[in-house]
Amino acid sequence: HAGGEAGRSSRPAPSLSDSFRSTRALSLALAEHLSDADATIQSMEDASPAKWHLAHTSWFFETFLLRDHLPGYRLFDERFPFLFNSYYEAEGQRIARFSRGMLSRPALDECIAFRRAIDHAMESLLGREDCAPLIALGIAHEQQHQELLLTDIKHALFQNPLGPAMFDRLPDTPQHKGEGWIEHQGGIARIGQDCADTRFCFDCEGPRHRVLLEPFRLSRSLVSNREWAEFIADGGYRDPALWLSDGWAWVNREGVEAPLYWHGDDHFTLAGWQPRDPDAPATHISYYEADAFASWAGKRLPTEAEWEVAAADADPAGGQQMDRAETVQPAATPDLFGSCWQWTRSAYLPYPGFSPAEGAVGEYNGKFMSGQFVLKGASCATARGHSRPSYRNFFYPHQRWQFTGLRLAQDI
Amino acid sequence: HAGGEAGRSSRPAPSLSDSFRSTRALSLALAEHLSDADATIQSMEDASPAKWHLAHTSWFFETFLLRDHLPGYRLFDERFPFLFNSYYEAEGQRIARFSRGMLSRPALDECIAFRRAIDHAMESLLGREDCAPLIALGIAHEQQHQELLLTDIKHALFQNPLGPAMFDRLPDTPQHKGEGWIEHQGGIARIGQDCADTRFCFDCEGPRHRVLLEPFRLSRSLVSNREWAEFIADGGYRDPALWLSDGWAWVNREGVEAPLYWHGDDHFTLAGWQPRDPDAPATHISYYEADAFASWAGKRLPTEAEWEVAAADADPAGGQQMDRAETVQPAATPDLFGSCWQWTRSAYLPYPGFSPAEGAVGEYNGKFMSGQFVLKGASCATARGHSRPSYRNFFYPHQRWQFTGLRLAQDI
Amino acid sequence: HAGGEAGRSSRPAPSLSDSFRSTRALSLALAEHLSDADATIQSMEDASPAKWHLAHTSWFFETFLLRDHLPGYRLFDERFPFLFNSYYEAEGQRIARFSRGMLSRPALDECIAFRRAIDHAMESLLGREDCAPLIALGIAHEQQHQELLLTDIKHALFQNPLGPAMFDRLPDTPQHKGEGWIEHQGGIARIGQDCADTRFCFDCEGPRHRVLLEPFRLSRSLVSNREWAEFIADGGYRDPALWLSDGWAWVNREGVEAPLYWHGDDHFTLAGWQPRDPDAPATHISYYEADAFASWAGKRLPTEAEWEVAAADADPAGGQQMDRAETVQPAATPDLFGSCWQWTRSAYLPYPGFSPAEGAVGEYNGKFMSGQFVLKGASCATARGHSRPSYRNFFYPHQRWQFTGLRLAQDI
Amino acid sequence: HAGGEAGRSSRPAPSLSDSFRSTRALSLALAEHLSDADATIQSMEDASPAKWHLAHTSWFFETFLLRDHLPGYRLFDERFPFLFNSYYEAEGQRIARFSRGMLSRPALDECIAFRRAIDHAMESLLGREDCAPLIALGIAHEQQHQELLLTDIKHALFQNPLGPAMFDRLPDTPQHKGEGWIEHQGGIARIGQDCADTRFCFDCEGPRHRVLLEPFRLSRSLVSNREWAEFIADGGYRDPALWLSDGWAWVNREGVEAPLYWHGDDHFTLAGWQPRDPDAPATHISYYEADAFASWAGKRLPTEAEWEVAAADADPAGGQQMDRAETVQPAATPDLFGSCWQWTRSAYLPYPGFSPAEGAVGEYNGKFMSGQFVLKGASCATARGHSRPSYRNFFYPHQRWQFTGLRLAQDI
């Protein structure tokens, strides 16, 4: 990705209806690359079957839009909420998370039929003003699940000794490495976003509030596979002095010696096993690894406020993000957004004055505010247009099946 | 089944070639009732995906017949032995048992193509005398996996809250309950079978040897669902005095209150959830449950020698066994064979003078001789013709996803 | 505690030598209430045997003072570092954490002999200027382990169905409940402490730095047992809407229905089972419970910066803290310090510009900066004089065997 | 031991009263070598604290003799049955097995006071004919717990990196290796024992019954440490062809490479770490190891019937057994009894016609009849006089903290 996107992001945003339709279509396009069996398997409790993502995102529209706002609407299948509710306690009982991989039925085709029915029913709500906020939420939700679908199926296919591919080839993405540092003089700045001021944001991004920063600099480049290989060669995974205590326990318990998906000079991608490009950003690393690398490099991870302030003028729709159903794989980029999510040293906690949204959708973000760290930016698997500077992605410090990498910072 | 079978078993046995072809065809017929996704899922470590059974049985013929005995034979796919070897250490490394459920590829169609190629190549070995023993072993092996395929997919479909069915209806099997007892005066008898004396048997069935029995009687009927309901109603699952110590720990750890697949007055079958017939044999019970029931009833389980001696004149191809691809579900029967495997109180141990077969196939039975109990007879999911009086089926005392039931015995 | 303490804290601080001697003596006084067997048992991986605390704190002085700074010093026992190193990777291999409970030898008497030898040898270092910072660290370290010794043995004795007591009676502590709120207008404030500016602080308390606060108020009282009982009676432990997602999973997995040590109207104390005083602060609650309670009360937990700023003028040696070897049990107090540690909503993370101390002692705090939350104040089991406003205690959100409680906050 | 024992066993058996007193005294003598802390720790769920053994055996006499047969008897402490009942469901609730190690109270002294009170009260029952069978059972029970006390404390002390010793030196036991084989021509024999025919036996030893044997021979020597070292050197622990499937899984899961307690040329004993005598019997081996060794040696394990028939004329009180409180450690012996328990290939199952004793003591043996294997003989830790040819010891195939070894057999 290069100059094209800057122009793109200044183009008028698509209408909500168009966003709905194109987002829904993209999910289906992803599904076309999967067999019924591919779409059924679940490789770990953190991941879900592709089929489940396709149906769950439809359940979301059915539940929070059609059921609640379309008079006379009848559920597509009364048994589906039990299957496809993820974690909304207010919406009742649901299948145990690790049993999602047992759903050989409904078949992928039936899930797609469910999607079609929802799409059809949604047409009558797309123009309603009162529904617009929830529709925007549903679109953002579906985009998040597109990214999860890709990272979950990557993890599932990786379990297969045959190393099967979802797509038949890697994209031909040029590498453009950023150079040097973005410097910031510190002082009082504003971060976060009030949902009232924007077309859409998640509740956890607000309220917009003041923060006090000390002078810092943020690297214009992501840490590369080459640098990571140096960290390994220098004994990075064997020196406890570099690691957080929980991280060192994790390394030893799991026998970690490299990022997830690395094997020799190859790594596993959505196009199967491929040679690893030393210039591409290192990804599929945990917070523990990111922190240890930063210690080894004599730097540190940025805070979420530093990252957001530094990205104030960056194009959130720039860089390498997902535009269509093809292999997603990170490349070096001078952009702050894209290629991979970037670990910050900030715990995912409520902003001053935060309160969750009303109703069941209030469970979307707020209840996850313990034990996780914030990631900023966007990845090669993020639907372009989905992210923004105030965006707060979050994962537990040991998780690394997402496209996660790091960008170093330091005090000035 | 009724009078017909007695005649059937006196008919000339089919040729080895015919057995091979009909057995292989029956596996395919079972697969026709499953989608690619159905055939991929694995519900627990004890179970395997249907697809895996289809391919593993073909790997068995490829490895022990084609590779070893057909000059110039080339493997269908060099990666398949890693995927489809079950537990033969002498045949090299293989996929972890609980990762079989991650094999969305090869697809069911590809597994069937593998089967077709093996069937075709096997034609040139079917007439060879020197191969006959291994072909007979491969057929018996495939029949065992047909039974496992049915019990494994039943367990997998049971995990699905939708309760999906493999077959669209229950068979219309008449109930013919056996009455009274078979009595035996004890004394020295012979059990077991030498493989040299018969068309085929497993190595663990021999050597044929003498045993000393005390007078006993064996019930002509299997314990029924009605009797089992009485056991439950009488507090059978809550009285530790009835249970083995390991069984009582299992009941409490797992919260067991009824046979597997029971819910209210219904139970789960390969035709989905169905009302439970009180006259049908109680099945899907563990050894612990069988033993507790026998204690409650003031009786005991038979030994394997008692059962075999009592069955000396029974028709092993009689009773309710599997003839075609349809729902298998046990019915009351006066036959000793069929409907369900019957727990004995005999541990699965080597007979006097036993030594395993030579080579990798020596791992078939002998290495499992600790911690398991012998079951006798045959079940509704056993391919008719597969079993015989000397047959020794074996499972761990907590396992109950097979069609397992019990027939009471007592001292005279 | 009452008026007396305010005067006490304005008295001149004791000399380092006196602190060393009185701290060491207090540990021994605690040990006098324990048998060899009491001092040996370990009830969970998070806890350590009392004997181990006594020896480990001596190992700390032996390693970082005597070995490194007293020429010609010979180890008391060359095998002890393996036994009594806690988590200092730079100091070599050590016994697995959960095997500490297997150390029936050395006996409690031998551990005390070890202490005596260390105390004697330390006399020659007590006056050395260059050793003063490490001696101060060793004293603070031992005070932390005094608190752990008390909370660990409480947990161990609680496992015993006899409910044995360490002390024979509860102290007669008057209840003085604080009323109303401390208000703060927000703005830029300074928190943290540079170790160079003070007699002693831990590295993680610094650097002192600016923070930006919004207007808030902090309760002058701790949440009481009476209020907690209302939370329970109102279904607080059964309403997922009040809980963080990880907290709700914890409640259900562990079957949590009340604070640790509650049973009916009684609770377990170091003086055995006792009636629960409704006016006393609720303690032994996890972060998850504290957060759920705050949600139920329509308030929130304070941040660590809010708490510290509000406590700028509070007497850190005031309130109910540990002065001698007797039962410690929290009472209502108008003080900010004392009675119990107070959960904040701040994750335990590095302050801007933080870097760990040099050498092995650099592992003291910094490597624990992931996944934990900060607690402020001091508890009834904290050695009086140990804490201060900048003090950062930290535990994982599920842990509750410490004297942990909460003080509510809200936005103005 | 040598000629002396043969004479000893022909001496008149001691009276029941004398047996009671000497057995009770021996337990106390063992306890004298342990501190309160030693007697408190529990190293695994299979083991119990020494203190618990001392109290549990007293609880047995209190419950089944004093409470049930001594009019007006009042319990020593009403809380003790909850603590010291082992597994008698009919005797009510009890402490979780793995919490026995949390009992720092009652102290060892208090447990001894409990013993003294029971001993005193028992005096009035010792002469009563109606109590004799239960007293004999209580004595045998206490002897079993003496052996467990020794093997449990050995396991606990082994966890301690200091390798502490219970006794200060090894006994000076001469090695007398047996040579050659005992041959038996097979045929019908009688094994087992009816309790009515003898002073005492356990219910599981009967009924005496006929068995049919084929010709076999049984080694006159136990497998030695030297032979075991050859097995290791020959790759015995790395060749799956030698192992049962469950055994191979156990070896790999636990990383087993040698018998328990081996390290280099030393092994851990009750006198601490000691050089290993190559001529002494290999002990602390699991059934899996014993079976693998026998496969490697081209032999097999005997059945329990073979062992018992071969031992019909052996002196059950001969060989190396426990006479006093000193280090027990096996030595080479020509005796069938003593030095170590010997694995048989027989599962521990009910004999024909077996029914458990009436009442709670019926739980003593019968409920353990699944999943375990029979061991014959006696060990260096067995109280001399405790065992006999019909004795059936039993453990799970993975357990090896007892003094377990093997004696080879083969078909003739």
Ligand SMILES: [Fe+3]
């Ligand atoms: Fe979702």
Ligand SMILES: [Fe+3]
């Ligand atoms: Fe197989």
Ligand SMILES: [Fe+3]
């Ligand atoms: Fe410490």
Ligand SMILES: [Fe+3]
């Ligand atoms: Fe006992």
